[in-house]
Each structure stands twice: as C-alpha cells, then as structure tokens.
Amino acid sequence: MDKLKITGGQPLSGTIPISGAKNSALKLMAAALLTPEPVTLKNTPNLADTRFLSQLLDTLGVEVYWPKGESTCHLNAAELKSTIAPYEQVRKMRASFNVLGPLLARYGHATVSLPGGCAIGARPVDLHLKAFEAMGADLLVEEGYVKAAAIHGLKGAQIVFPMVSVGATEHAMLAATLADGETVLENAAREPEIADLADCLNAMGAKVSGAGTSTITIQGVKQLHGTTHDVMADRIEAGTYAMAVAAAGGDVTLTNAPVAAMSSINHALRNAGVQVDADVEKGTIRIQRNGGKLNPVNIDTAPHPGFPTDLQAQFMALMSLANGTSVIRENIFENRFMHAPELSRLGANITVRAHEAIVTGVDALRGAPVMATDLRASVSLVIAALAAQGETDVSRIYHLDRGFERLEEKLTNVGANVRRVSEEEE
Incomplete structure (x- = not known):
C-alpha cells in the first residue's frame, strides 16, 4: 500500500492546472446510458472513481x-448486455448508483446494488427512490439491491424534495429526460x-431548464442522441490547492479554474487574509x-452557493494556523470530522462538539505519521503537512x-517536497 512522504516548510510558487470535476464527470458518464449514440466527454479526470x-x-x-493518461472518454451504449449493476462494483463508490435512473428511463427496468462509498455518516438514497416512484416506477428493495420497473415508461411528475440533495436532483434529472x-x-x-449536467443533456436533445436554480423543469423527449461535451473544471480541487498555498505560503496561479463557481471559497480565503486575484474571463x-x-474565520457548510462541505476539512487545516479561534459547523453530513484527530497529531488544537469544531490556531504544525479516513479528509492532511515543520507520512492514500x-506531480511542480512510496520501500 502506498503512502505520501511530505517535508513541509517550503513556500509554493508557480502554476497549477485544474482538472475536470469529478462530481460532474461521474454523472455525465452515467448520462451516456440514455442514448444508443456515442457520447464523448473531454476534460475527464483520470481518477480511481x-x-x-x-x-x-x-x-x-x-x-x-x-x-x-488521456482526458477524453468515449462512451457508446448502443447495445447493453445487462441492466444489473452488481454489488462488487457499486460498493466501491456511491455515484455508481446513478446508473439506476438512466437504465430505468431507457429500458424500463434495472437492478442496482445499494451503494457504498466514504464513511462520512448516513447518506441514504431514499430521496432518489421517492423521485422514481413519483414518476411511476415500481420499486422493491431486497438483499441489498434496488429492483425497479416502469414497464410502460416513466411519467412526468411534480417532485418536491424535503431537503436539498445534489445526488437526488441529478438522478431525477437523468431519469426525467426520457419520461412521458x-x-x-x-x-x-x-x-x-x-448546470453542467443540464448543458450536456440539452446538447443530447433533452429539454431541461432552470438548472442552477431551486426549480428545474424537464420536458421529456422520446429519445436522446450523442454529443461531445467538456467536463467543467473542478471547484473542489481548485479550492484545495488555493488552501494549500494559503497554508504553506507562496504565490501560485490556478489555471482552468471555475472562477464563477468559487465565490464562497474565495470570500473565505480573503477573510483569512489571503490575497486572491480571480479573473473569470481567463x-x-x-x-x-x-x-x-x-x-x-468562522464557516458553516451549506448547499451551493454556500461554503461547500467538500472543502470543510481543507479549511480546518488552514484555520489550524490562524491567529485566533475559528468555529467550523458541518451542516451537510454527520460524522465528517474524522480528520480532526489526525490534524491534532500534527499539533493542531481542535475540539469537536457534535456538528461543530472549535479550531484554535497554533504557531506551527509538526510532522508526524497520520492516516487518511476519507477523500476530503486525506487532502486536509496533505495541506497541513505542507505547512508543517519536518516530515509527515500520510497513509491510506487510496x-x-x-x-x-x-x-x-502538481504539488512538486510548484516546489513542494512530496513523494509517493510503497511500504515495501520503507
């Protein structure tokens, strides 16, 4: 198993290109199931997910x-050989569950395992299933699988989500494109x-309006066609690197950044005393x-346009070096402070109480062995290690x-001392 060895204390300088957004690419890939024609996705990030x-x-x-190594992904769902998504594959990542809606919409039936994913508390799929039921699907959950059928096709419906859910919104959009x-x-x-997903669906012949607002309207069509679409840039990756530079110090320009989508992130950084010069056009x-x-800086995570939960851990690492005390409230997911004890191993002063963390800044962090617990928590440890004195080993970097x-590669190119090693090399 690999780990990262990071020697901190080096200011960062240079340019970091931002990759395509993971959270967008996964749903766009699922959208390819809606059409028998080829779908080409450019700027697709090469990630485990x-x-x-x-x-x-x-x-x-x-x-x-x-x-x-390439960023263009070609998908052709002309003839599927199965509408069953097995547990062995869906358990690896929650977003795999999003094949259910497209399969149901196009073929009228699907069997998909309930998802796995990060250990950050309960993330039920109830809202997804209720949306499909509203569109006329018959659902049965047994032995860890969702068995769905809409023999006569899905029907248009009025769906009011009891709480804001990104996953349920996207999944319902996908299914509704082919509903009657x-x-x-x-x-x-x-x-x-x-909005990126809606742009791609509309390019495929869907009729989606209102994406990016709290009311989205989808007029169902008989069929969709292929398209070529550029995956939007990743605002979470961009925010992560911005916080890494803010923690370690230096002068770095992020390129291909989704500037317009990062207002709350840039606002928090400026409040922290970081100089942020953003150019939407460039x-x-x-x-x-x-x-x-x-x-x-105090922050409360919230649905967009609020501060994103996927940057909460990274901002906590940054605030561990602030001159004073910050309060960070996590309002989206339970159990998403698992990085706090690991940051404390580096010398951070963090007290967790239910859904809030009190972070009292320290003069310096010091390297130590730490362990990643989930995707965003793991990179918070990298940020802290870049600012820390001495060497930090970050394990479980899968x-x-x-x-x-x-x-x-991106961090090394701006002067960071980061290398991946296997335990066998130790």
Missing part, C-alpha cells in the same frame, strides 16, 4: 474507449455541476500569502486517488 464507473459501464455493455410529460423538481440543488485565480498570520488527479 471515474475508472471504477467506466468498469461498471463496461460490465453493463457500454463500449468504453479511454486510453490511460413534464417533470418539475422543487427545492432542487443549485450546484454548478448540476479562468485564473492567483493565490498569494507571503508572511503574516492568517485571520480566524482515498486521495479517488478525487485528485496527479496530486504529487
């Missing part, structure tokens, strides 16, 4: 052409990735911190490989 999904699509019978009639999603999530964000203490493309 996207490769997992490509393997599942291959199992279903999708022709997948995605050469190793109009589907209206109320209290829909407004994340930029949802797609660049320049991050500078050269000396000077960080200001403490979590990192799920969501950050060429992490060591």
Whole structure:
C-alpha cells in the first residue's frame, strides 16, 4: 500500500492546472446510458472513481474507449448486455448508483446494488427512490439491491424534495429526460455541476431548464442522441490547492479554474487574509500569502452557493494556523470530522462538539505519521503537512486517488517536497 512522504516548510510558487470535476464527470458518464449514440466527454479526470464507473459501464455493455493518461472518454451504449449493476462494483463508490435512473428511463427496468462509498455518516438514497416512484416506477428493495420497473415508461411528475440533495436532483434529472410529460423538481440543488449536467443533456436533445436554480423543469423527449461535451473544471480541487498555498505560503496561479463557481471559497480565503486575484474571463485565480498570520474565520457548510462541505476539512487545516479561534459547523453530513484527530497529531488544537469544531490556531504544525479516513479528509492532511515543520507520512492514500488527479506531480511542480512510496520501500 502506498503512502505520501511530505517535508513541509517550503513556500509554493508557480502554476497549477485544474482538472475536470469529478462530481460532474461521474454523472455525465452515467448520462451516456440514455442514448444508443456515442457520447464523448473531454476534460475527464483520470481518477480511481471515474475508472471504477467506466468498469461498471463496461460490465453493463457500454463500449468504453479511454486510453490511460488521456482526458477524453468515449462512451457508446448502443447495445447493453445487462441492466444489473452488481454489488462488487457499486460498493466501491456511491455515484455508481446513478446508473439506476438512466437504465430505468431507457429500458424500463434495472437492478442496482445499494451503494457504498466514504464513511462520512448516513447518506441514504431514499430521496432518489421517492423521485422514481413519483414518476411511476415500481420499486422493491431486497438483499441489498434496488429492483425497479416502469414497464410502460416513466411519467412526468411534480417532485418536491424535503431537503436539498445534489445526488437526488441529478438522478431525477437523468431519469426525467426520457419520461412521458413534464417533470418539475422543487427545492432542487443549485450546484454548478448540476448546470453542467443540464448543458450536456440539452446538447443530447433533452429539454431541461432552470438548472442552477431551486426549480428545474424537464420536458421529456422520446429519445436522446450523442454529443461531445467538456467536463467543467473542478471547484473542489481548485479550492484545495488555493488552501494549500494559503497554508504553506507562496504565490501560485490556478489555471482552468471555475472562477464563477468559487465565490464562497474565495470570500473565505480573503477573510483569512489571503490575497486572491480571480479573473473569470481567463479562468485564473492567483493565490498569494507571503508572511503574516492568517485571520480566524468562522464557516458553516451549506448547499451551493454556500461554503461547500467538500472543502470543510481543507479549511480546518488552514484555520489550524490562524491567529485566533475559528468555529467550523458541518451542516451537510454527520460524522465528517474524522480528520480532526489526525490534524491534532500534527499539533493542531481542535475540539469537536457534535456538528461543530472549535479550531484554535497554533504557531506551527509538526510532522508526524497520520492516516487518511476519507477523500476530503486525506487532502486536509496533505495541506497541513505542507505547512508543517519536518516530515509527515500520510497513509491510506487510496482515498486521495479517488478525487485528485496527479496530486504529487502538481504539488512538486510548484516546489513542494512530496513523494509517493510503497511500504515495501520503507
């Protein structure tokens, strides 16, 4: 098993290109199931998660052409050989569950395992299933599988989500594109990735309006056709690297950044005393911190356009070096403070109480062996290690490989001392 060895204390300088968004690419790949024609996705990030999904699509019978190291993924679901998504594959990643809606919409039936994924508390799929039932699907959950049928096709419906859910919004959108009639999603999530999915679906011939607002309307069509689509840039990756520069110090420009989608992130960094120069037209964000203490900043995670839960761990690492006390409230997921004890091993002063963490800044962090517990927690440890004195070993980095493309390469190119080693090399 690999781990990262990081020697901290080096300011970062240079340019980091931002990859395609994992959270968008996964749903776009699932959308290819809706049409028998080829779908080409450019700027697809090479990640464990996207490769997992490509393997599942291959199992279903999708022709997948995605050469190793390339960012263009070609998908052709002309003739599927199965509508069953097995546990062995779906358990690896929650987003695999999103093949259910497209299979149900196009073929009228599907059997999909209940998902696995990160250990960050309960993340039920009830809202997904209720949306399909509203569209006329018959559902049976048994032995860990969802068996769904809509023999006469899905029907348009008025769906009011009792809480904002990105996954349920996207999944309902996918299914509704081929439903008979109009589907209206109320209290829909407004994340930029949802607008990216709508853009791709509309390019395939769907009729989706309102994506990016709390009311999304989908007028069902008989069939969709193929398209070529550029996956949007990853705002979580961009925010992560911005916080890494803010923690370690230096001057780094992020290129191909989704600037317009990062207002809450850039606002929090500026409040912390970090210089942030963002250019929407060029797609660049320049991050500078050269000396000077960080200001403490309180944040509450919230659905977009609020501060994203997927950057909460990274911001906690940054605030562990602030000149004062910050309060970080996690309002999206339970059990998402598992990184706090590991940050404390590096010298951070963090007290967790239910859904809030009190972070009292320290003068310096110090290297130590730490262990990743989930995708975003793992990269918070990398941020802390880059700012720490001495060497840090980060183990269980397979979590990192799920969501950050060429992490060591991108950090090394801006002056970080980061290397991947296997335990056999020790």
